[in-house]
Amino acid sequence: MSTGLLYALAGVLLFVMGMAGAIIMAGALRKILAFNIMGSGAFLVLVGLAQRDGIPDPVPQAMVLTGIVVAVASTALALALARRLAADGDEER
Amino acid sequence: MTGLELPLALFLMLNLIAALFRVARGPTAADRMLAALLFGTTGVGMLLLLAYAGGHPSLVDVALVLALLAAIAGAAFAGRAWTKESDDA
Amino acid sequence: MRVAPVLRRTLAFALLWWVLVEGSSVSWGIGLASVGLATFASLRLWPPAHWRISYAGVAAFAGWFLLESAKGAVQVAALAFQRRPDLAPRIIEISLALPAGAATVLIVNVLNLLPGTMCTDVEGKILRVHVLDGRLPVVEEVRAAEARIARMLGVTQ
Amino acid sequence: MPDSAREFFSAVFLVIGAFFYLAGTVGLLRFPDVYTRLHALTKADNLGLGFLVLGLAVQAESLAAALKLLLIWPLTLAASATVGYLIARRARALGISPWLRPEDR
Amino acid sequence: MNLALVFDLLLALMLLWSAWRALAAPNATRAVVMFIVFGLFLTLAWGRLDAPDIALAEAAIGAGLTGALLLDAVRTLGESAGADAGGARSPWRWPVLAFSPLLAVILVVAVLEAPQQLVDLPAVVERNMGLSGVTHPVTAVLLNFRGYDTLLEVAVLLAALFGLLALAQGAASAATRESFLLHTLARLATPPMIVVAGYLLWAGAHQPGGAFQAAAVLAAAAVLLHLAGLLPAWVAPGRLLRLGLAGGLLVFLAVAILPLAHAPLLTYPPAWAGALILLVETALTVSLGLVLAGLFLFLSGRSLRDEETR
DSSP states (O other): OOHHHHHHHHHHHHHHHHHHHHHHOOSHHHHHHHHHHHHHHHHHHHHHHHTTTSOOOHHHHHHHHHHHHHHHHHHHHHHHHHHHHHHHHHHHO | OOSOHHHHHHHHHHHHHHHHHHHHHOSSHHHHHTHHHHIIIIIHHHHHHHHHTTSOTTHHHHHHHHHHHHHHHHHHIIIIIOOSHHHHO | OOHHHHHHHHHHHHHHHHHHTTTOOSOHHHHHHHHHHHHHHHHHHSOOOOOOOOHHHHHHHHHHHHHHHHHHHHHHHHHHHSSSOOOBOEEEEEEOOSOTTHHHHHHHHHHHHSTTEEEEEEETTEEEEEESBTTSOHHHHHHHHHHHHHHHHTOOO | OOHHHHHHHHHHHHHHHHHHHHHHHHHHHHSSSHHHHHHIIIIIIHHHHHHHHHHHHHHOSSHHHHHHHHHHHHHHHHHHHHHHHHHHHHHHHTTOOOOOOGGGO | OOHHHHHHHHHHHHHHHHHHHHHHOSSHHHHHHHHHHHHHHHHHHHHHTTOHHHHHHHHHHIIIIIHHHHHHHHHHHOGGGGOOTTOTTOTTHHHHHHHHHHHHHHHHHHHHHOOOOSSOHHHHHHHHHHHHSOSOHHHHIIIIITHHHHHHHHHHHHHHHHHHHHHOOSOOOOOOOOOHHHHHHHHHHHHHHHHHHHHHHHHTTTSSOOHHHHHHHHHHHHHHHHHTTSSOOOOSOOHHHHHHHHHHHHHHHHHHHGGGGTSOTTOOOHHHHHHHHHHHHHHHHHHHHHHHHHHHHTTTTOOHHHHHHO
């Protein structure tokens, strides 16, 4: 099995794990972590599958690079939303 | 390349795994913070070995960045969130 | 502002740049810009002090430090591989003779890497140190480290 | 230096480095409390990295490449010393008392 | 057995283990710590996948930004936000747990059976490198061949920051007086971080590196300064900061639109491509660095809960 394929398969499992977590988990923070794990799994599949013959492929690598930066931005936004939700929840109580 | 790089990278990986299992078990919050130290030493070492084991020479830059930023994770670990409660559960 | 520290720092960051690019001479533009920015930031964050750092002292300190940190690792290795690690830890308090500021920071860092000592607290001039083996003459070693740092930085104890 | 000598020194340094990593891990697993474990990680692992960097620098193609490798070591030392201190201080703040020998208690 | 394969298998297992622990750990802090460890393993995996560009970004963002962001969130949200790891109360628990292995099997088969790509992308990129103005393929893809993706991505980042600014309320915490050791480290480490960021920007043209990685290192420097108590959290962006935040996008847009007179959007004349990419990358480094730092600094310590307890 090539390195690329191995990590693509690990990525599939991470994606499924993250997806299940994002649905099941109750806390906002856990859901955000689960989403990030899901995203990382998808990134691994993207790059790993393209490189299963062992030749580095710059196109998915560039896509994933931007993906990682967007992921951290969306994580920050989601955390801001979670804080706002928690704060509003407190006010209603 | 001496041919030792990859076996040693594997050896460091086994070290890291043993250490992480220990660190994750605790028992105290401070024990878990030790993970931040493993970043700086074992993680950097593995990246360097991978760089010279026929991987990409740019992995040296990755190791450099990790070494430069290793303190941030540690500072965040030690300075921010740990309270007594996070130890109980 | 004095010129010498600015020059020294610019030179140090230029050297860092040279090492990073592995001696390549293409596109010094970004290099000059980042060296300039780094020097500016370092002057803002760490205004030049009036120490007289002795270069011979630095070299001697570096040699001593390398030897001592090797000793520290050997000590830990010996303890780790013993059938029953023969630890006798305790926490001792030491009153520092060095002036506060950079010298104190340096000694705390150095002690954390030297054999058998780990700082847990600093309150003013009182240093609380966790010692791996309380039977060893730790206080003398801390004093020796202090003396070396004082000599290197040219400060009086 | 001829290449064979370089390879020999490189291999020796790398193996010494790996030994200290092992010592650090064994210490981490066997020492009784967080303070002693900190000693294990901040001393043994750091020297391990030092030797590893030295072993690879011997192989490096240019002086600058070797210096870049050697630069990584002090960076990690500074980070380790600071993080080690932060963890030890935090441990005291959390009220974790150090392990003592039975006869010292 | 092949040593490289053993290494990869162990690394893949540790990826799964750390991700699992991040989801199943009994409290939020431990979950976040395991997530940071997951990031370290991911960095190594990118290294093994011959993707040092991604490894650089992952190392800089994972060690410098994500951890600080998440741990700060744990502090302001409280442990309760991450509690209930098992999700025992979710009505979806059993259906999802039953369905997940099935989905995993389907996806694994799909990956194993995936057809070969119709277009050999690496070869296409290789053939066109001469037109790109740089010699590093990933940078060529990012800023030339697929430049509009990157352009939109920068816009998305800015939008995320605006969203965050609209949501953040309550007073930002003042810089805390941290340990003098961390204080010293931050003061000493920041200038070299600037040089390293410059180096990564320089490297992008011909080897792994570029604006994203350089920006992540700059942002990490800001995070370190804040953690050390040297840089207060940002309250509202002033005029200069606003210009800095948007500058990268504006320069990128200008460079994209200028050739419109005689060519489609974002086609640089090959003779100028190298210089234009450098210009765009420099502007992007500054802007993205500020945006990424802003994600942490605008959010740091803000929570109504803090104010209520005061």
